[in-house]
Amino acid sequence: MAGKKNIEIVNKKATFEFYFLQTFEAGISLTGTEVKSIRLGNANLKDAYCSFKDGELYVKSLFISEYKFGNIFNHESRRDRKLLLRKSELNKLDKKVKEKGLTIIPYRIFLTDRGFIKIEIALAQGKKAYDKRVSIKEKDLQRDLDRHKK
Secondary structure, eight states: OOOOOOOOEHHHHHHHHEEEEEEEEEEEEEOOOOOOOOHTTTTOTTTOOOOOOOEEEESSSSSOOTTTTTTTTOOTTOOOOOEEOOOOHHHHHHHHHHHHHHEEEEEEEEEEETSEEEEEEEEEEOOOHHHHHHHHHHHHHHHHHHHHOO
């Protein structure tokens, strides 16, 4: 397919707020207008999080704006969407979240080579305030080094 655009929507705030312990690539159950809207880049992962419901993993509060040309068949912008993972991965995530107080956050949405929309989720642990100060300090140092290189 000529002119195929590479879509990648990233939650930049997540790396500042959390330590990523493990990442998973999951499929996501979407309707037609949601797919079209994501291909246009109209999604936001800022407030999204994942939770279990009846043994299945759902992403909640993921914002996908309504498709401009969708009529009465348009989707709800912040509905719960089911994530498609293997049963062993679901069991592993469920145990870790219940035992250690970890959380699952969506990190990025991307388009595969075959044209499927996937979501990368991360098993994460929240950072403390002093950890965030260290992250800011490292970012500032890197910015200064890049300035001196120019």
